[in-house]
Amino acid sequence: MTQTPLTEAEIEVLLDEYLEADLNRLVIDKPVQEIAQLSRYQQTRSLHWVNIAANAHIEIGFMVCLSISKAIKLMDEESLQLWIVHAMEKLDVDGLIPAVQSLGDVEKFAAEAKDRARGVTFEEVNSMLSLFVQGLAGRALKLERSEKVWTDTETIYLPEYVGSFDDYEDNFRLYKSILAHQWAQLWFGTWQVELLDANKPTLCLLNQLDDLLEENPDALDYLYMLETIRLDKRIKAELPGIHRDMHHVMHLLGETLIPVAWEAEVKPLLKPQASIKDSCLLLSSIMKKEKPNSLCFQGIWQLEPLQKALSKRMEKEKQDLQKAVWKLSEEQKKKKLKKKEDDKQLEAPKKLDVKKTEETEFPEDFTLEIILDDEPVQLDVVANNTLSSILQDFGEIPEEYLQTGFAGAYDPEEDKKAAQDDVWSGTYHEEGAHYYNEWDYKRQHYRKDWCVLRELEVTPKSTGFVKQTLMKYAKLVKYLHKSFEALRGEDKLLKRQVNGDDIDVDAVVEAWADAQMGMEMTDRLYTQMHRVERSIAVMFMVDMSGSTQGWINEAERESLILLCEALEKLGDKYAIYGFSGWERKRCDIYKIKEFAEAYNDDVKGKISAIEAQDYTRMGVAIRHLSSILNQAEAKTRILITLSDGRPEDFGEYRGKYGVEDTRMALLEAKQSGIHSFCITIDKEGLEYLPHMYGSANYTVIDEVEKLPLKVADIYRKLTM
Numbered sequence: 001m002t003q004t005p006l007t008e009a010e011i012e013v014l015l016d017e018y019l020e021a022d023l024n025r026l027v028i029d030k031p032v033q034e035i036a037q038l039s040r041y042q043q044t045r046s047l048h049w050v051n052i053a054a055n056a057h058i059e060i061g062f063m064v065c066l067s068i069s070k071a072i073k074l075m076d077e078e079s080l081q082l083w084i085v086h087a088m089e090k091l092d093v094d095g096l097i098p099a100v101q102s103l104g105d106v107e108k109f110a111a112e113a114k115d116r117a118r119g120v121t122f123e124e125v126n127s128m129l130s131l132f133v134q135g136l137a138g139r140a141l142k143l144e145r146s147e148k149v150w151t152d153t154e155t156i157y158l159p160e161y162v163g164s165f166d167d168y169e170d171n172f173r174l175y176k177s178i179l180a181h182q183w184a185q186l187w188f189g190t191w192q193v194e195l196l197d198a199n200k201p202t203l204c205l206l207n208q209l210d211d212l213l214e215e216n217p218d219a220l221d222y223l224y225m226l227e228t229i230r231l232d233k234r235i236k237a238e239l240p241g242i243h244r245d246m247h248h249v250m251h252l253l254g255e256t257l258i259p260v261a262w263e264a265e266v267k268p269l270l271k272p273q274a275s276i277k278d279s280c281l282l283l284s285s286i287m288k289k290e291k292p293n294s295l296c297f298q299g300i301w302q303l304e305p306l307q308k309a310l311s312k313r314m315e316k317e318k319q320d321l322q323k324a325v326w327k328l329s330e331e332q333k334k335k336k337l338k339k340k341e342d343d344k345q346l347e348a349p350k351k352l353d354v355k356k357t358e359e360t361e362f363p364e365d366f367t368l369e370i371i372l373d374d375e376p377v378q379l380d381v382v383a384n385n386t387l388s389s390i391l392q393d394f395g396e397i398p399e400e401y402l403q404t405g406f407a408g409a410y411d412p413e414e415d416k417k418a419a420q421d422d423v424w425s426g427t428y429h430e431e432g433a434h435y436y437n438e439w440d441y442k443r444q445h446y447r448k449d450w451c452v453l454r455e456l457e458v459t460p461k462s463t464g465f466v467k468q469t470l471m472k473y474a475k476l477v478k479y480l481h482k483s484f485e486a487l488r489g490e491d492k493l494l495k496r497q498v499n500g501d502d503i504d505v506d507a508v509v510e511a512w513a514d515a516q517m518g519m520e521m522t523d524r525l526y527t528q529m530h531r532v533e534r535s536i537a538v539m540f541m542v543d544m545s546g547s548t549q550g551w552i553n554e555a556e557r558e559s560l561i562l563l564c565e566a567l568e569k570l571g572d573k574y575a576i577y578g579f580s581g582w583e584r585k586r587c588d589i590y591k592i593k594e595f596a597e598a599y600n601d602d603v604k605g606k607i608s609a610i611e612a613q614d615y616t617r618m619g620v621a622i623r624h625l626s627s628i629l630n631q632a633e634a635k636t637r638i639l640i641t642l643s644d645g646r647p648e649d650f651g652e653y654r655g656k657y658g659v660e661d662t663r664m665a666l667l668e669a670k671q672s673g674i675h676s677f678c679i680t681i682d683k684e685g686l687e688y689l690p691h692m693y694g695s696a697n698y699t700v701i702d703e704v705e706k707l708p709l710k711v712a713d714i715y716r717k718l719t720m
Contacts, residue, residue, distance in 0.1 A: 052445075647662045
């Protein structure tokens with residue numbers, strides 16, 4: 001039976017409650033009248049979305065209230081949700097005014113909803129395209145959604161959705177083309193820089209054409225089209241599949257890469273050796289011709305923010321490379337000391353040479369040979385990435401970048417301490433931070449990039465604590481070694497095999513019975529011993545909140561030591577990270593042991609140095625550590641949390657909000673193939689752990705001193 005629509009009085013009561021209209025002096029007479037004209041179903045949906053929006057911010061709720069009666073007639077449920085969620089994400093990322101403005105033009109959003117429905121959204125393809133762009137050569141790049149397509153050489157800004165075609169695959173081809181074109185600008189030297197006399201890095205295109213660009217505002221558009229033609233040739237050689245996609249979508253839209261009037265002029269750009277300088281040389285003559293329209297995948301250039309990002313990165317990379325050279329020179333000194341070479345030779349100045357080898361017709365196709373004082377050396381992964389990024393910016397390594405710079409003054413420990421002390425300076429301190437969404441159960445949606453997380457180093461302490469622990473639990477250590485070694489060598493009896501080591505009596509009896517009944521006998525009559533190959537990666541997530549101070553902290557450290565001792569016998573991959581934080585903009589992850597790191601004195605010292613910190617914002621820590629765990633090569637991935645209490649932080653993260661966000665983070669981990677388990681000493685854990693972890697994925701230890709005795713045993717049972 002159709003329900004009777006709500007009256008104006010009933011609607012007003014509900015809106016007063018959702019919007020706190022009296023307190024905020026909001027006039028809701030008109031929206032009350034408009035909602036009263038809707039069907040009961042439409043009224044229910046309208047009031048639901050007003051309530052959701054108001055939970056994000058009263059002003060957002062009020063704006064939704066003003067337009068909801070119009071919106072619900074123009075949009076289906078999915079589009080309506082997207083309209084409101086888009087505003088809430090704007091609120092989180094850009095602030096209240098942009099969020100309110102995004103709700104203003106309901107008709108425009110409704111018209112675009114059809115394109116969104118059939119198209120490709122940033123949310124859908126972000127993870128996939130992030131992996132795609134990481135697989136391409138060059139520096140690590142972030143992907144962000146934006147109203148305009150562009151890059152600042154650190155981040156590629158992509159559209160929120162692409163819906164130009166009826167076919168989903170064609171929309172996806174266009175989205176990939178947009179990304180590939182922005183990447184090509186970085187890799188093939190559109191934003192290459194030069195060092196002026198004052199050693200100030202400046203874009204090549206500005207060095208070549210500064211006056212012309214200043215005189216004619218259209219010059220940059222002409223130059224962008226010339227670069228697009230040059231880059232097309234490079235993309236064809238490097239990414240032929242993407243190149244076909246780019247020309248496919250251009251064909252569908254009736255676009256042409258090279259205007260007929262330009263064909264003769266741009267031939268130099270089609271050569272493999274063509275660079276940004278060749279595009280600049282053609283600019284004056286090409287500007288006499290008609291300017292073509294932009295292509296579907298092009299985007300725009302924004303030079304001012306781009307130059308800021310370039311300058312900031314290049315200064316940092318210069319220092320990073322000089323530090324790497326200094327470290328290499330120190331290592332060579334140590335080697336020469338062992339050979340007892342004279343002091344004069346030891347004090348000789350150090351210089352790094354980078355030689356290109358195996359060059360081909362393409363300038364970016366080369367390998368690097370690193371020479372330090374005529375001896376080949378190897379940079380670590382981080383330094384190699386820095387070197388690659390510098391090459392991408394300059395096309396070569398500037399001479400001054402190859403000097404040690406820090407010799408005699410650079411102290412690695414002081415540098416590390418200074419970096420860690422400064423890590424959260426400023427309000428948001430964007431550089432090097434990780435951004436994570438957070439689930440808001442009131443909105444029933446994520447808050448976009450709500451938490452800011454940083455990985456921090458732990459300074460090792462004396463390993464005396466480790467020795468004391470091993471003495472204290474000497475008998476238990478022997479038992480753990482023995483039981484974990486047994487796990488490593490475990491064999492499994494496989495029954496009903498086609499061939500094997502012995503007869504499967506049960507299978508033979510069943511086969512004989514089948515034969516007596518006139519049925520065909522099976523040939524699976526044997527047993528076979530099969531060696532179980534363990535393929536397990538385990539992440540230990542250690543609560544370092546302030547409440548763990550004292551006995552709990554000591555028990556956690558003892559547990560980790562016993563676990564490490566046992567796992568070294570077993571051979572499973574494992575990593576250890578601590579977590580703490582102080583509100584959403586300062587979420588800390590402490591690196592204690594990475595998967596690739598050996599269990600050595602340095603790791604033992606870091607375990608000994610684990611100390612209580614701040615609060616327990618657990619959801620963001622789970623999301624970050626899950627991303628690390630998912631990169632480990634293993635069939636089975638387990639996330640084990642050692643904690644003393646419920647998720648908690650300042651403000652709204654207390655209570656249900658924190659529990660629901662943690663639960664959602666655990667569900668995300670489960671969907672990615674991670675099995676999560678919690679070991680806690682919180683006697684009140686039964687109130688919230690079943691809701692977060694499920695009925696069988698946690699254990700409550702009633703006494704702190706039992707923690708070290710139980711953790712290893714629990715691990716053994718989890719991985720059997």
